[in-house]
Amino acid sequence: xxxxxxxxxxxxxxxxxxxxxxxxxxxxxxxAQLVSDRDEAALETLYRSHGGAVKAIARRVLRDEALAEDVxxxxxxxxxxxxxRYDPERGSIRTxxxxxxxxxxxxxxRSEESRAAREExxxxxxxxxxxxxxxxLRTQSEQVRDAVAGLRPxxxxxxxxxxxxxxxxxxxxxxxxxxxxxxxxxIRNGMKKLSEELGAATS
Amino acid sequence: MNHDTLMELAxxxxxxxxxxxxxxxxxxxxxxxxxxxxxxxxxxxxxxxxVVDEPATDTTWGLxxxxxxxxxxxxxLDPGRRDPADRPWKWVAAVAAVAALxxxxxxxxxxxxxxxxSDASVVAAAETAATEDGSIVGDFLVDGxxxxxxxxxxxxxxxxxxxxxxxxxDETQTYQLWVINDSEEVISAGVLGAAPAPATFTWTGDISGxxxxxxxxxxxxxxxxxxxxxxxDV
Numbered sequence: 001x002x003x004x005x006x007x008x009x010x011x012x013x014x015x016x017x018x019x020x021x022x023x024x025x026x027x028x029x030x031x032a033q034l035v036s037d038r039d040e041a042a043l044e045t046l047y048r049s050h051g052g053a054v055k056a057i058a059r060r061v062l063r064d065e066a067l068a069e070d071v072x073x074x075x076x077x078x079x080x081x082x083x084x085r086y087d088p089e090r091g092s093i094r095t096x097x098x099x100x101x102x103x104x105x106x107x108x109x110r111s112e113e114s115r116a117a118r119e120e121x122x123x124x125x126x127x128x129x130x131x132x133x134x135x136x137l138r139t140q141s142e143q144v145r146d147a148v149a150g151l152r153p154x155x156x157x158x159x160x161x162x163x164x165x166x167x168x169x170x171x172x173x174x175x176x177x178x179x180x181x182x183x184x185x186x187i188r189n190g191m192k193k194l195s196e197e198l199g200a201a202t203s
Numbered sequence: 204m205n206h207d208t209l210m211e212l213a214x215x216x217x218x219x220x221x222x223x224x225x226x227x228x229x230x231x232x233x234x235x236x237x238x239x240x241x242x243x244x245x246x247x248x249x250x251x252x253x254v255v256d257e258p259a260t261d262t263t264w265g266l267x268x269x270x271x272x273x274x275x276x277x278x279x280l281d282p283g284r285r286d287p288a289d290r291p292w293k294w295v296a297a298v299a300a301v302a303a304l305x306x307x308x309x310x311x312x313x314x315x316x317x318x319x320x321s322d323a324s325v326v327a328a329a330e331t332a333a334t335e336d337g338s339i340v341g342d343f344l345v346d347g348x349x350x351x352x353x354x355x356x357x358x359x360x361x362x363x364x365x366x367x368x369x370x371x372x373d374e375t376q377t378y379q380l381w382v383i384n385d386s387e388e389v390i391s392a393g394v395l396g397a398a399p400a401p402a403t404f405t406w407t408g409d410i411s412g413x414x415x416x417x418x419x420x421x422x423x424x425x426x427x428x429x430x431x432x433x434x435x436d437v
Contacts, residue, residue, distance in 0.1 A: 040268065040271070043267075043271070044264060044268075047259055047263075047264050047267060048259050048264075049259075050259075051259030051260075051263060051264070052256045052257040052258050052259040053251075053254045053255070053256045053257070055257060055259070055263070056254050056255055056256065056257050057254045060254075069263065069266075072263055072267075073263065073266055073267050073270060074419060074423045075419065076267045077267060077270045077271055077421075077423075078419050078420060078421035078422065078423060079421065080271045080421075081421040081422065082420050082421030082422075085374060085420055085421070090240070090244045091244050091247060091248050092248070092251075094251055095244075095247050095248045095251040096375075098247075098250070098251040098254060099247050099251070099375055100375050100419050100420065102219055102250070103219055103375050103376065103419065104419045106219040107417070107429045108429075110222075111429050141252065144252050144253065148253070159218070162215070162218045162219075162220040163218045163219075163220075163250055163253065166219070167220070168219075168220050168221065168222040169215050169220045169221070170222065170223075172220070184215065187214060187215055187218065187220060188211060188214045188215065191214035191217070191218070191246050191249060191250075192214065194249045195245055195246060195249050198248075198249055198252060199245075
């Protein structure tokens, strides 16, 4: 389908992706309004821009291609019906869509795990996390890579299990054999460091 | 917990790493605290930068386009003005395994509401409807505590009355109401919103139960089973 307006797609390789994609932009506001007005081309533009990231986080959390595919569809179909709920003052559309996708994926994981645990009466099994190949270490943004490199390994591990593993901090503590308070602090401190390093891109 | 204590949970909330009582407490606090909302927004923006983009496929876009085309009629309908004699969800065609608490239905993205009526009026109408011959009255229970009551009259007027024990969700989520018919088809009756108020709906088909689920904002076509409560054998 031909788009009727010019938008920064694809993003040039020299573009500062982290900064631009995290901040609300005029394009975000315009696109959200167009989707609210039932402009299918606008939704397609959003999908072309952010559908890959939505799929990536859903697949990372769910570790299931088919379920991740369902989440991607649900996220964009939901946005089609409720774009007016997006508030540009609170962040970018990318962040909004990824937040919905992550929440949706986590809900599925916890629902499935909880059901399996009830049926089998077995403890929850933490997902395998291969930190050496963790997705954020392969990120294209040098700024993000440097920020992540500034975390302590235990902070990175806790955040990785929570965000990419879809675990609650209580489950992370159980998976690592650490006190809950310790894990809570690692996640909080790690996210504060990331926020400080990436603040200019996210404020 | 006080504000400072709750604010310390913002990073964990942004990563969806809270659950149970802490999640409930934080979300209740979040509703009225702009500082914590800003903190959560900031951490969500940080988290979103940790995700690596990959190509978006044409195949997926085609499926999304098909789904929004299927839902287009639903999106534009106003449940408050629909002819009650017209079966409201006749375009729905989805089957799910209710026993496994996996629900599916066709998207009904409009918010269920009661246009022009106050909450008290809807509650009063529901109370009256509940006394009519042939009306179905059921309670959605969570751990034995009623979180919402549903009333459906013989002529198809439905009411959903949330109790104070139904926890408000954040803006990324919504409660969604489903009807289960005699064929165990699970059909979306509409989206209730993150903090449901007394609302009306219409259902004139056969019915064996109701389900209340928590979904992403705007409602979904299929649910993976985040079921809040189910009423069966009505």
